[in-house]
Amino acid sequence: xxxxxxxxxxxxxxxxxxxxxxxxxxxxxxxxxxxxxxxxxxxxxxxxxxxxxxxxxxxxxxxxxxxxxxxxxxxxxxxxxxxxxxxxxxxxxxxxxxxxxxxxxxxxxxxxxxxxxxxxxxxxxxxxxxxxxxxxxxxxxxxxxxxxxxxxxxxxxxxxxxxxxxxxxxxxxxxxxxxxxxxxxxxxxxxxxxxxxxxxxxxxxxxxxxxxxxxxxxxxxxxxxxxxxxxxxxxxxxxxxxxxxxxxxxxxxxxxxxxxxxxxxxxxxxxxxxxxxxxxxxxxxxxxxxxxxxxxxxxxxxxxxxxxxxxxxxxxxxxxxxxxxx
Numbered sequence: 001x002x003x004x005x006x007x008x009x010x011x012x013x014x015x016x017x018x019x020x021x022x023x024x025x026x027x028x029x030x031x032x033x034x035x036x037x038x039x040x041x042x043x044x045x046x047x048x049x050x051x052x053x054x055x056x057x058x059x060x061x062x063x064x065x066x067x068x069x070x071x072x073x074x075x076x077x078x079x080x081x082x083x084x085x086x087x088x089x090x091x092x093x094x095x096x097x098x099x100x101x102x103x104x105x106x107x108x109x110x111x112x113x114x115x116x117x118x119x120x121x122x123x124x125x126x127x128x129x130x131x132x133x134x135x136x137x138x139x140x141x142x143x144x145x146x147x148x149x150x151x152x153x154x155x156x157x158x159x160x161x162x163x164x165x166x167x168x169x170x171x172x173x174x175x176x177x178x179x180x181x182x183x184x185x186x187x188x189x190x191x192x193x194x195x196x197x198x199x200x201x202x203x204x205x206x207x208x209x210x211x212x213x214x215x216x217x218x219x220x221x222x223x224x225x226x227x228x229x230x231x232x233x234x235x236x237x238x239x240x241x242x243x244x245x246x247x248x249x250x251x252x253x254x255x256x257x258x259x260x261x262x263x264x265x266x267x268x269x270x271x272x273x274x275x276x277x278x279x280x281x282x283x284x285x286x287x288x289x290x291x292x293x294x295x296x297x298x299x300x301x302x303x304x305x306x307x308x309x310x311x312x313x314x315x316x317x318x319x320x321x322x323x324x325x326x
Contacts, residue, residue, distance in 0.1 A: 001184070006176040008150035009039050011184065012157035013077065017047050020075060023161055025052045026062055027079030027115075036081055037117060037176050059089040063114070067096055070110045077161055083118040084127030090135070097166045098141035109164045113157070118146075119213045119263045120310055121174030123303040130300060131264035136168045137241040137273075144241040145194060146170040148215035150180045152238065155187050159194040170240070172213030197244040199251065203233030206257035206323055209248055209274060211237035214261050214311065221313035225320060232320065240270060248274065249281045256287035257323045261311050266294040288326030291319045 003011070016023050025040060031054040034041030044052035055062050059080055066076035080086045086093075097110050120129035137144045143165050147153040153171070160167040192198065200215065201222050210218040215236045222232040233251050237243065252258050258278055260271035271292035279290060293311045301309050 001182060002179055003150045003154075003182045004176065005147075005150045005153050005171075005178050006037055006039050008154040008182060009157055009171065010041060010043070012154040013040065013161075014043060014046075016077070016158055016161040017043065017051060020162075022073060023051070023075045023077065024069065025077045025079070026055050026066060027053075028055055028057050028062075028081050030054060030079050035079060037173065039115075039171075039176070040079070059085055059087075060092055063089040063092040063097065063112075066112050067092060067100075067110060070112050071100075071108065075111045075113075075161060077113045077115065079115045081117075082124070082128045083116050083130040083132055086114075086116055086132060093136070093142070093166075093168070094139045098139050101165075102141055110166045111164045112166045113160045113169055114167065115157075115169045115171060117173040117176075118170045119172050119174060120300065120306050121213060123306065125303065126300070129306065131262070131295065133168075133170055133240055133262075134264060134269050137270060141166070142241060143167045143195075143239070144170065145239050146172065146212040147238065148172065148175065148210075148212055148236050150178065151182045151187060152192070152236075154182065154184060155191045156194055156238070159191065163194075170212060174213050175216065178216070195239045195242055195244060197238055197247040198236045199233060199247065200236045201232070201234040203231040204255060205231045206259060206320055207233045207235060207248070207251040207255045208316065208320075209235045209237055209258065209260045211240060211262065211270075214263060217311065217313060218261060218316060221316040221320070224313055224317060230320065230324070243270075243274065243277075245274075245277050245281065248278055252278055252282045253285050256285055258286070258290045259293060259316065259319045259323060260290070261293040261316055261319075263295050263310055265297045266292045267297050269294055288323040291323055293319050
């Protein structure tokens, strides 16, 4: 059936609520309103306001309450309304949620899923288009994942909720309305592993690694490159912590070239870690320096300027030109 990214998330949350009575959704306006992006639409009506809970506008309170509930055996799924609103909860996430398992020698779990719409591309105002993934990927004890398609949105949210680890679940908000054919029954039978990257377009001339909202942009760049006789292999990272370096390495050993693209600023972003690891693993097979294409090192710009800030196919193809000329 055809599904939008948001509708696939909704169905995944619905199935999680059906599968486990300890799953509880929490967040600002997620109940009667169905969330700002309507991802939780109708869930409160169907499961009640004791399982789909409208919270006060207090992100630290949402995560703090979820942490306490997790200690009592629940599986809270928290929605942070926008990426830029997560910072009041940052201390709870990195100081408490991420560390409790280690601090208790594995005796206490924190099975919390923290849903965060992230990235730009929708013309929002200040604090509504951030890319905070590197903060969380740097924090030991957290899993960080980001789906890019409706199929992965459905599968990965169910997997995240069922894990005993805390998961930061990053949803590319400009992809909520993307549509695709999804066989939900097949996904239930044979889900793709949560921590594995996926080669979503084979190629031979260069490898392009992307995640979240940038995967579709990278695929568009690959289509344009194909018209120019160049073959790009596109890898959807999917899991940002841990990172599936093996899949990237296998690709780079074949292509000899690597480009990493993300919306977040290039400086100290995930692209830097990927570049360093692949340089260590594939040093003698690389035909050119590893290149990164990302946002600029500035606060996220006003809505009318964001198209100049976000990487587009032209900027990826410029990197392709440079790596193939090396």
